[in-house]
Amino acid sequence: MRKIAQILPSEITPRIVFEERRKILQVAASGALGSSLMPWFSRDVFAANSSTKLVTIQNPRYSVMEKSTSLEDITGYNNFYEFGLEKTDPAVFAKTLETTGWKLSVEGLVNKPKVFGVEELLKLAPLEERVYRLRCVEGWSMVIPWVGYSLSTLLKAVDPQGSAKFVEFVSLADKKQMPGVNNSVLNWPYVEGLRLDEANHPLTLLTLGLYGEVLPKQNGAPVRLVVPWKYGFKSAKSIVKIRLVEKQPLNSWNVSAPNEYGFYSNVNPEVDHPRWSQASERRIGDPKGFFAPKQKTLMFNGYADQVASLYAGMDLRKNF
Numbered sequence: 315m316r317k318i319a320q321i322l323p324s325e326i327t328p329r330i331v332f333e334e335r336r337k338i339l340q341v342a343a344s345g346a347l348g349s350s351l352m353p354w355f356s357r358d359v360f361a362a363n364s365s366t367k368l369v370t371i372q373n374p375r376y377s378v379m380e381k382s383t384s385l386e387d388i389t390g391y392n393n394f395y396e397f398g399l400e401k402t403d404p405a406v407f408a409k410t411l412e413t414t415g416w417k418l419s420v421e422g423l424v425n426k427p428k429v430f431g432v433e434e435l436l437k438l439a440p441l442e443e444r445v446y447r448l449r450c451v452e453g454w455s456m457v458i459p460w461v462g463y464s465l466s467t468l469l470k471a472v473d474p475q476g477s478a479k480f481v482e483f484v485s486l487a488d489k490k491q492m493p494g495v496n497n498s499v500l501n502w503p504y505v506e507g508l509r510l511d512e513a514n515h516p517l518t519l520l521t522l523g524l525y526g527e528v529l530p531k532q533n534g535a536p537v538r539l540v541v542p543w544k545y546g547f548k549s550a551k552s553i554v555k556i557r558l559v560e561k562q563p564l565n566s567w568n569v570s571a572p573n574e575y576g577f578y579s580n581v582n583p584e585v586d587h588p589r590w591s592q593a594s595e596r597r598i599g600d601p602k603g604f605f606a607p608k609q610k611t612l613m614f615n616g617y618a619d620q621v622a623s624l625y626a627g628m629d630l631r632k633n634f
């Protein structure tokens with residue numbers, strides 16, 4: 315099995331290569347490369363997208379006042395290893411993800427376990443648009459207008475028992491739909507976890523859409539998590555199971571490379587990744603491209619006022 319440490323970051327498409335590839339795609343779309351590329355471009359890149367509108371209300375209280383990253387970048391530059399390791403892979407390969415009839419089971423230490431269909435999830439609470447920063451552990455970031463509501467609403471509906479201390483999130487892992495699951499880069503399924511108080515924090519978003527429409531497949535359709543003060547990998551995509559448990563869950567990245575990825579994974583510019591600094595980040599979509607100056611990464615990704623109290627008294631170097 316190839317260890318994750320051997321894969322990151324060398325196999326990750328550098329931004330400049332990605333930009334070049336995108337230029338080729340744009341030329342192909344305009345017809346300049348001849349008709350042979352057109353069916354591939356239109357079929358694969360756009361088939362993964364959905365166009366179902368959602369009725370949303372803005373939530374300025376939980377939104378950052380920054381310009382949102384373009385839909386093109388949000389849906390074209392993704393990490394979703396179930397569909398490949400390259401940033402462009404999910405947009406191409408996630409079209410095979412079948413979201414019709416999706417079920418999310420919420421179970422474990424709860425008094426009212428329940429299996430939710432997506433329609434039920436969409437109706438459980440008013441859908442809010444919240445513009446959050448997303449900071450990836452690899453050193454890039456985006457600003458994304460997500461659609462959803464606080465995960466706490468869903469957790470309340472299943473009535474957690476007093477012994478529940480953590481919440482585990484399990485993504486779909488189906489080799490038939492997800493070609494990347496044949497790769498032993500991670501132990502599938504993709505699993506993430508939060509402490510119960512983190513899961514119940516109002517910023518933790520059960521996410522069903524972005525830019526006012528249902529989630530594109532490459533962004534984790536039909537239901538994912540978004541935890542804006544943690545590195546992006548805590549925000550599990552295409553979730554099929556949420557389990558309330560007593561013990562700290564074993565999250566996939568921590569199992570694969572325990573010295574590189576902890577359980578907490580709070581955005582922290584003062585704690586370097588063992589192989590690179592976390593002090594700054596590159597904002598995807600900057601017109602200056604790869605050569606744009608990096609910006610300073612903020613403690614808890616800029617959400618310190620809201621979440622720092624969750625970690626009062628904890629050594630955040632030890633609990634990275």
Ligand code: MTE
Pocket residue numbers: 388391392393394395396448449450451485504532533534545546547548549550551552
């Ligand atoms: N969830 C699953 N199931 N599989 C993944 O590979 N990648 C994570 C996270 N959730 C991942 C996942 C990482 S590393 C990041 S940065 C974010 O998803 C990216 O989300 P986005 O593609 O919507 O920006």
